[in-house]
Amino acid sequence: MILTGLFLCALAALSDDKTAHPGPAVEPASPLARIAVIGASASAGFGTRVTLAEALGLQITCPHAEPVNLADSALFLNPGALGETQVERAVALKPTLVVAPDFLFWFGYGEVANEEERLENLDLGLELLGSLTCPLVLSRFPDMSDAVGKMLMASQMPEQATLVQLDQRLEIWAERRGRVVFAPMREYVAQLRGDEKTLVAELEIQGAPWRRRLMQSDDLHPTAEGLGVLARLCLDSACKPAVGARAEHLAAKLEPVLPKLAELNRSRGAAVIDVLTPPKPKDPAPKPLPGGGKSAAERFVLRR
Secondary structure (H helix, E strand, O other): OHHHHHHHHHHHHHHHHHHHOOOOOOOOOOOOOOEEEOOOHHHHOOOOOOOHHHHHHOOEOOOOOOOEEOOOHHHHHOHHHHHHHHHHHHHHHOOOEEEOOOOOHHHOOOOOOOHHHHHHHHHHHHHHHOOOOOOEEEEOOOOOHHHEOOOEOHHHOOOHHHHHHHHHHHHHHHHHHOOEEEEOHHHHHHHHHOOOEEEEOOEEEEHHHHHHHHEOOOOOOEOHHHHHHHHHHHHHHHOOOOOOOOHHHEOOOOOOHHHHHHHHHHHOOOOOOOOOOOOOOOOOOOOOOHHHOOOHHHHOOOOO
């Protein structure tokens, strides 16, 4: 009996010792572990043979699944319905991060009856993003007026005052939602117009001299190398506390990435311009809201 008691006491001591000295903590998955990209033609790589998702993947060094491209060059045709489909597909992937620098672009740009409708459309775009629970990388609205007369019509361009209002409404939403960061795409586009120098992952980019290298001649879409810069701006933004990615999980330098993207683009041949391809009939119809209400997709204001 005495021996049995001593044996049981020893077992209890071992159990208590394990409780007092737990094993090493398991590090949570990086926000970069499983990325979904949603958005419009810039993210989809319009005019190139590469995508923003691929440009992101080339710059992530920690264990991760290849970023998934859900962006669609045809988003401008029906931002409400096609945007809703993208978000639904992203939700199904259970991503650790959604990168969407141009997802909201056509919720502010595009043909409308008046400038107020641009703000209403933005609200609907934000409503769609509300279905996502993971951190988001977005962008404020860039001034793409240089593209008017090329890829954009004047009627699709918001007034300067409206661009300010769109940004203000977006920032209020982001503050309330939390876990949202902004890639400085607006600032980056402005820098390419001038002679200002900026440093991105140790690569010095000087406005005008780099413009044609990073921006296509339509002054709206990035080149393959431009996608590399945009991807890095998104990744650096994801390292802010609101998302929590770590800088050491990114390639130290951007410069070696750009030739890889340019070569990947060349190796795939000339880009096929399919932006005017209408949505496929099999795309799911917007789901009605309870009580007979209309979904965000159905309420989107689209003028042609």
